[in-house]
Amino acid sequence: MPEKRSINQNIPLNLLPDFRNLGTVLRIVLLVNGCALFGAVLNTTSLAGLQSSMLQGSALLQPVLLCCLLALYALNSTLSRMKHWQGALVVMTLAAVIAVMIDSLGGELFDAQGEAGAFRYARHALAGIVIALVSITYFRLRAQALSPAKQEARLQALQARIRPHFLFNTINAVLSIVRADPKRAETALEDMADLFRMAMVEPHELVALDKEIELARQYLAIEELRLGERLKVRWDTQNMPPDAQIPPLILQPLLENAVYHGIEPLPEGGVIEVRLYRERDELHLEVSNPAQGRSASRPGGHKMALANIRERLSLLFDVEAQYQVENEEDQYHVHIRIPYVKGRAT
Numbered sequence: 241m242p243e244k245r246s247i248n249q250n251i252p253l254n255l256l257p258d259f260r261n262l263g264t265v266l267r268i269v270l271l272v273n274g275c276a277l278f279g280a281v282l283n284t285t286s287l288a289g290l291q292s293s294m295l296q297g298s299a300l301l302q303p304v305l306l307c308c309l310l311a312l313y314a315l316n317s318t319l320s321r322m323k324h325w326q327g328a329l330v331v332m333t334l335a336a337v338i339a340v341m342i343d344s345l346g347g348e349l350f351d352a353q354g355e356a357g358a359f360r361y362a363r364h365a366l367a368g369i370v371i372a373l374v375s376i377t378y379f380r381l382r383a384q385a386l387s388p389a390k391q392e393a394r395l396q397a398l399q400a401r402i403r404p405h406f407l408f409n410t411i412n413a414v415l416s417i418v419r420a421d422p423k424r425a426e427t428a429l430e431d432m433a434d435l436f437r438m439a440m441v442e443p444h445e446l447v448a449l450d451k452e453i454e455l456a457r458q459y460l461a462i463e464e465l466r467l468g469e470r471l472k473v474r475w476d477t478q479n480m481p482p483d484a485q486i487p488p489l490i491l492q493p494l495l496e497n498a499v500y501h502g503i504e505p506l507p508e509g510g511v512i513e514v515r516l517y518r519e520r521d522e523l524h525l526e527v528s529n530p531a532q533g534r535s536a537s538r539p540g541g542h543k544m545a546l547a548n549i550r551e552r553l554s555l556l557f558d559v560e561a562q563y564q565v566e567n568e569e570d571q572y573h574v575h576i577r578i579p580y581v582k583g584r585a586t
Contacts, residue, residue, distance in 0.1 A: 263558030335368035470509025479517035502529030
C-alpha cells in the first residue's frame with residue numbers, strides 16, 4: 241500500500257536561501273544597503289555628513305557585496321547540502337574575509353579617518369559578519385513564515401483545480417462509447433487516471449517537460465471524445481529542450497481554459513496553438529485560443545486558473561517566473577516564462 245502523506249508532516253527545510261535566485265539576490269542587495277544606510281544615519285548629525293558617509297562607505301561596501309554575491313553563487317550547491325548553522329558560518333566567514341581582502345587592496349582609499357590598519361580591518365570584518373548575520377536571520381524568518389505545512393497546503397490546493405465539469409463530461413463521454421468502442425473508452429479512463437495521479441504529485445517536485453506534454457495530450461484526447469473535429473491543436477516543440485524540468489500541471493490548466501472558454505462556445509470549434517521553446521536560460525510556454533470577445537466570455541473567466549498558476553510559480557521561482565496575458569477580441573494568448581531547469585541524467 242502506498243505511503244500516505246499529510247500536509248502537516250515535518251518536512252526538512254534548508255533555511256539558507258538559494259543564492260542563484262534573482263529574488264534572493266535583489267533582497268540581499270536591498271537589505272545590505274539598507275543596513276549601511278541605517279548605520280550611516282546613526283553616525284552622522286547632518287545631511288551633508290550622511291551623504292559623505294554613504295559615499296565613503298559605498299566605496300568599500302559595493303565591491304565587497306558584489307564579490308560576496310559571486311562567491312555565494314559559485315558555492316550555492318555546496319551550501320545547500322550543509323546544515324543551517326554550518327552554512328551560516330561559511331557565509332559569515334566569507335563576508336569577513338572578502339571585506340578584509342578588498343580593504344587591504346584598497347589601501348588608503350578606505351582610510352578616510354586615519355585608523356590603524358589592524359583596527360580598521362577588524363572593524364570592517366566585524367561589519368561584514370554582522371550584516372551577513374542579519375541577512376541570514378531575515379531569510380530564516382522568511383522561510384519559517386512560509387513553513388512547509390503552509391506552503392505544501394497552498395500548493396496542493398492550487399494544484400487541485402481540475403474543474404468538476406471536466407470529470408462529469410469525461411464520465412458522460414466514456415459512457416456514450418463504452419458499448420460501441422470499449423477499447424477507446426478504456427483508454428480514456430486510463431488517461432483520466434493518469435491525469436488525476438499527476439495532481440497528487442509531491443508539490444515541491446519538478447517533472448520532465450516531455451512528461452507534462454504527454455499528460456496534456458492525454459487530457460486533449462479525453463476532450464476530443466466530446467468535441468470531435470471541433471477541437472484542433474497545433475503543437476510547436478521544435479525548439480523545446482527535452483531535458484527541461486517544470487512544475488507539474490502547469491500546461492494542462494492552460495489547455496483546459498482554452499477548451500472551456502475558447503473551443504466549446506464556438507459551434508465550429510477552433511485551433512489551440514501551443515508553443516514551447518528555450519531562449520537563453522528561460523523556458524517559454526505559450527498557449528493561444530480563439531475568443532468570442534471580452535463581452536462574451538463564459539462564467540468563471542480565465543482569471544482563476546491564471547492566478548493559481550501565478551501563485552504556484554511565485555512560490556517555486558520567486559521573481560524569476562513571469563506570465564503575460566493578451567486578451568484581444570478574437571484571440572486569447574498566455575505567455576509564461578520560467579527559469580530553464582535541466583533535468584538530472586538518468
